[in-house]
Amino acid sequence: MKYCVISFFLCIGFFSFAQNATLDVNVSTEDGFDVFFDAKLIGSSVDAEILEKGFQFKDVKPGKYTLQVQAIGYELFQKEIELKPSQLMKLDILLQIPEDALDEVIILDEQSGISSKTPYSFTSVSMGAIQQKSSPNGLMGTLREVPGVYGAEFGQGIVKPFIRGLGFSRVVTVFQGNKLENQQWGADHGLGVNDLGVDRVDVIKGPASVLYGSGALGGVLLIKDNEDYLKSTDWTGNVGSSFNSISNGYRTFASIGKKLENDFYFATDLAYENHADYKDGDGRIIGNSRFNTSSIRLHTGIEKEQFQNKLSFTFHNQNLGIISENEMQDDSSLATSRNDRSMQLPFQEVKDYLLSYKQSTQHENFETSLHLSHHVNTRKEIEEAFDEVDLGFRQMHTFYNGRISLTNTKIKHSFGLQGSFLNNKNLDEAQEFLVPDASFFETGVYYMAEYEVKDYFFQGALRYDFREVTADASSQALINDGFILPGEPENRKLSSSFDGITGSLGVSKTMNKHKVKTNISTGFRTPDLAELFSNGSHPGTTRFEIGNANFDREQSYQADINYEYTHQQFSASLSVFSSLVDNYIFFSSSDQTEPETGMNIWTYQQVDARLYGGEFNFQYIPFSNNSLRFNLSGAMVRGDNVDIDEPLTFIPPDNMNFNVNWLPFNTPTTFSAGLRLIGEQSRPGFNEEQTDGYTLFNLGVSHYFELGANELQVGLTGNNLLNETYVDHMSLLRANSVTSPGRNIMLNLRFQF
Structure with a gap:
């Protein structure tokens, strides 16, 4: 019983x-x-x-x-x-944000100390959505839908960012705290960064040279690492795989990290990616658009309440096919079998090694930030034979940034020192030479003040920069090649120096649901090595390029106004800007042919330019449970050559995006739809032709499966579902009518633990 x-x-x-x-x-x-x-x-x-x-x-x-x-x-x-x-x-x-709440302060950049209160126009983009993971175009596959941002493509895997109509070396990319110098002066040189280990990207629109120095003329991409491992002392990470039908491409990636009880942490990220040639909307294989990449990132450091440091290392290896200018001619196409992934001539081999250290401290009356990094970029263009390097460079760049801010005062005072040492050398095995060996030293000092009173936030900054550039054509290889520097100096060396002052002044006013920001700022850019000293053939672009050592530095002056309205169900933002750029440098064909190589001669010219335009973004959430979200955004920019009263080259067409996200109540499934409208570019610049507009339609679905305390995420996305055949105005292959990718079905799997 x-x-x-x-x-x-x-x-x-x-x-x-x-x-x-x-x-x-x-x-x-x-x-x-x-x-x-x-x-x-x-x-x-x-x-x-x-x-x-x-x-x-x-x-x-x-x-x-x-x-x-x-x-x-x-x-x-x-x-x-x-x-x-x-x-x-x-x-x-x-x-939801209370209607009478003060803005939450989000740090945009620890190095400069700027936060979400800044009067700069900026957009934060999360990279965590499974549907957006592992785009063949890397980070720019997502960022180019941000209002005011565009991408100039040289085939899949090579995309250069443009912000408000300015690109190439006029946009600064800050990756791993390092001001990225990966020889972006080349039109066929991509951003060189993918989404591995990245949490979000903060896009600053407009001149920010006062904080980031030369190149921040159009804006800045601040790439932030994913540091979820700092939230727990358990192992944290993810592993996943992606497939893209457009190129039969696949990517495998993994991340893992752990924070110990003594506040010490370590983490690593790994990825391998491989793509065959892509197909356009007509089903045509675009030969030699194949590429593969491999990446590893290592992090370690200490995360305490008032002291943080981080030591990181990244290795990124890329093999990128170069699409021929005759690709659209059937008898000259480099296309092989559909799933052929073997590298073929011509192609680029790019290796990046980046070591960085950052440290920040917080005290009762002040805070400090320190960053040091060293970046080695080796780039080879291999065209005639696999065992020969037609064009090759090794660039070594050391970057430093230090800041101290006085915080326990009515006015927050920040003092900063920032600079670079860069050396770019032609590889010994190179067969051809586009630019001489060159180096530069630059340093900048800046002061920034921030003052907040009632609903107003004021921010002003002032900066002085100096850069000295030295070109050296004294190596035996350059002598044998007959490379000539401007003026033909006897010692085959030439130095140029640039200096100047930049500044910014802005104010933000918050009124319950409304915020108005206005900012006046200047930016500058020192001419890059190719613009100053190039004098040779560029195999990857089939051009003979000639620079001008007498160029002055570009200097811009911009005013912009930004209005934001935020409500529980509806939000809107509108930005307008206007800028003048003195000594604007652009590249154009001279309609002449170089006798020995038979290549078209392209030269750089310097004029005064004017750009203006705006961006908008509207979001509507009809239900309080956030199950349905509508988003409409768009941008337009106009650029004019003031000297001869004609449009600038490489100005993005008007564009608009309409997106819908639906999360059915009580389900872990999200549906999304998007429509991207690109307008006709009817204002072509010098030697450009008018480009037709096009429409891209996208659909996606994602689902989250719970596996105990872990999670399996599945995302299925269809891009360009209507299989549109088009040539984008910003394509670097537009002159050769090379069509862009057609329909792409992207499948993503990610297991998070």
Whole structure:
């Protein structure tokens, strides 16, 4: 009898446990930022288990409860729920910003100290969405849909960023804290960065040279690492794979990291990617558009409350096919079999080694930031034979940045020192020479002041820069080649120096749901090595290029106004800008042929230019549970050569994006649809032709599977589903009518733990 009673109560306990419920909650915020939150199930003693996208209550007795979620800077969320026996309830909640709340301060860049209060026009783009993972065009596959941002393509895998009509070496990219110098002076040299280990990208639109020096004329891309491993002392990471039908391309990637109890941490990221030639909308294989890349990133450091440091190393290896200027002629196409991935001539081999160290401290009255990095970029263009290098460079770049800010004063004062040492040398095995061996030293000092009173935030900065560039054609290889420097100096060396002052002044005013920002700023860019000293054939672009050592530095002056309206269900932003660029350098064909090589001669010219335009973004969320979201955005920019009253070359066409995201209530599935409208470019510049507009239609779906405390994410996206055949005005292959990629079905799998 005793055993029967025990068994009876054990059975009751077993069935009671089996009937307990589970509550799974996905949390998002109105402004899209990740936040730390506290979750309670009032009436239950079960604690929440925090997950990457939300939290979970397990083994909850059936009954009625009050779910309460709160986070700093957001309204308290409360909801009455009823859990039934054995139920798995899934909720998606949106934390909303109080109408009378002060803006949450988000640090955009630790080096410069600027935050989301800055009067600069900027956009933050999350790279975490599974549908956007592993685009064949790298980061720019996502960023080029940001209003005001565009991409100039040289085939898949080679995309250069443009911001407000300015690109090439007029956009600064900050990766791993390093001001990236990867020989972006070349038209066929891509950004050289993918989304491995990247959490988000903050895009600053407009001149920011006062903080980032030469090149920040059009804007800045601030690439931020994913550091989820700092949130827990458990192992954190993900592993996944992607497939792209357009090129039968695949990518495998993995990340893992851990923070120890003594605040020491370490992490690593790995990826390998391989693509065959892509197909256009007519099903034509575009020969030699194949490429493959491999990457490894290593991180270690200490994360304390008032002291943080990080040592990182990145190795990135790329093999990039070069599309021929005669590719669209059937008898000259380099296309082989559909799934051929072997590198063929011509192609680029690019290797990057980047070592960086950053450190920041916070004290009662001041804060400091220090960054040091060394970047080695080796680039080979191999055209005639696999065992010969037609054009090759090794660039070594050391970058430093230091800042101290006085914070315990009415006016926050920041003082900074920033500079570079760069050496670019032709490889000994190179057969041809486009630019001489060259080096430069530059340094800049800046001061920035920030003052906040009531609803106003003022920011002003002033900077002085000096750069000395030395070209050296004294090597035996350059002598044998007959390379000539301008003026033909006897010692075969030539030096040029550039200096000047830049500044900015802006103000933001916040009025409940409204924010107005206005900013006046200047930017500058020192002519790059090719613009100053090039005098040779460029195999990858079939051009003979000639520079001009007498160029002055480019100097811009811009005014912009930005208006933002934020409501629980509707938000809008509108920006307009106008800028003047003195000594604007552009590249054009001379309509002449170089006698020995037979190549077209291209020269650089310097004029005064004017650019103006604007961007807009509207978002509507009809339901409070954030299950449906509509987004409409667009941009236009105009560029004029003031000297001869004609449009500038390489100005993006008007463009607009309409996107819909639908998250059905209580499901882990998200549906998305997008329409990208590119207008006709009817204002071609010098030696350009008018380009037709086109429309791209995209669809996507993603699903999250729970595997215990882990998560499996699946994303399926169709890009250019209508299989449009088009040539983009910003394509660097436009002159040869090389068509862009057609329909692409992208499948992504990612397991997060």
